[in-house]
Amino acid sequence: MTERPPRPVRAEPREIVELKELKASNPELADAVDMQLALVEIQRRVQARVPLPRLHPDQAWLTAQQQAGRPAVRFGDIPLDWSDFRFALRQIADVLYRFTHLERSEHEQIVALCREGNALEPLVTNWYLASSGVDAGEAPARLPAGVPEALELLLLLSLRPFLARCAEVLSTIPEFSKWTHGHCPVCGWETEFAVVTPSGERRLICGRCTAQWNYGAHTCPYCANDDRSQVTSFATRDGRYRVYACDVCRRYLKAYDARSAQRPVMVSVDSIATLPLDAAAQQRGYIG
Numbered sequence: 001m002t003e004r005p006p007r008p009v010r011a012e013p014r015e016i017v018e019l020k021e022l023k024a025s026n027p028e029l030a031d032a033v034d035m036q037l038a039l040v041e042i043q044r045r046v047q048a049r050v051p052l053p054r055l056h057p058d059q060a061w062l063t064a065q066q067q068a069g070r071p072a073v074r075f076g077d078i079p080l081d082w083s084d085f086r087f088a089l090r091q092i093a094d095v096l097y098r099f100t101h102l103e104r105s106e107h108e109q110i111v112a113l114c115r116e117g118n119a120l121e122p123l124v125t126n127w128y129l130a131s132s133g134v135d136a137g138e139a140p141a142r143l144p145a146g147v148p149e150a151l152e153l154l155l156l157l158s159l160r161p162f163l164a165r166c167a168e169v170l171s172t173i174p175e176f177s178k179w180t181h182g183h184c185p186v187c188g189w190e191t192e193f194a195v196v197t198p199s200g201e202r203r204l205i206c207g208r209c210t211a212q213w214n215y216g217a218h219t220c221p222y223c224a225n226d227d228r229s230q231v232t233s234f235a236t237r238d239g240r241y242r243v244y245a246c247d248v249c250r251r252y253l254k255a256y257d258a259r260s261a262q263r264p265v266m267v268s269v270d271s272i273a274t275l276p277l278d279a280a281a282q283q284r285g286y287i288g
């Protein structure tokens with residue numbers, strides 16, 4: 001008998017290590033961290049299978065999209081594999097149900113939707129069209145009547161591994177440095193988080209595809225208010241995180257301050273580490 005060599009121990013990805021450290025130092029965040037760990041694992045597993053898409057948008061078309069404030073990725077550009085998407089959706093539904101973010105009836109409805117191929121594909125296609133604003137003209141309804149409201153979050157998380165690949169490719173093209181909007185130049189979704197870079201610029205991060213782009217340091221990405229007296233900003237005691245709350249539209253944005261940080265921003269970690277900041281912002285009457 002030949003002895004098998006021991007399997008090499010693979011180092012854990014940085015975001016997993018950071019999440020576990022966060023849980024150890026903040027036991028009150030344990031549930032939120034555990035759910036995030038489960039979601040990150042699904043995300044990583046699916047994304048590893050997604051090839052980098054070949055995106056060469058026509059120059060004139062891209063310029064027109066940018067001038068109209070419309071994103072660069074059409075549904076057909078997404079390197080989507082339906083069986084991988086279905087796998088992600090089903091796994092994510094199970095995680096959200098396990099952590100009581102979905103009712104039993106909602107979970108059952110979503111599981112059924114995953115099984116019926118005919119219903120899922122047009123639903124996802126329409127949802128992207130309606131929520132990206134990639135096409136001019138009137139957008140269709142985001143979701144058909146009767147589906148659980150929580151489905152939107154599930155679709156967002158399930159589509160992320162595929163869209164993140166588009167963001168990877170497009171982030172290198174120079175046109176993106178000219179984008180001046182608060183919504184995403186890749187997929188049209190809203191900003192979810194921000195990072196203050198070591199050089200002091202603020203970059204916004206898309207809540208769907210994780211693309212990053214530069215934006216005014218004190219402009220509200222949700223209503224474009226740039227009157228500094230109408231933006232309330234506060235930081236955590238250690239200076240690691242910051243909140244920008246808009247006194248015009250009442251929404252707020254959280255940011256990771258990388259100026260004196262040991263690591264780059266990691267939204268999967270930083271969004272959980274800042275849950276106490278959400279509570280503080282909401283207590284002051286701001287909306288997430």
Ligand SMILES: [Zn+2]
Nearest residue numbers: 184187206209
């Ligand atoms: Zn995006």
Ligand SMILES: [Zn+2]
Nearest residue numbers: 220223246249
């Ligand atoms: Zn605002």
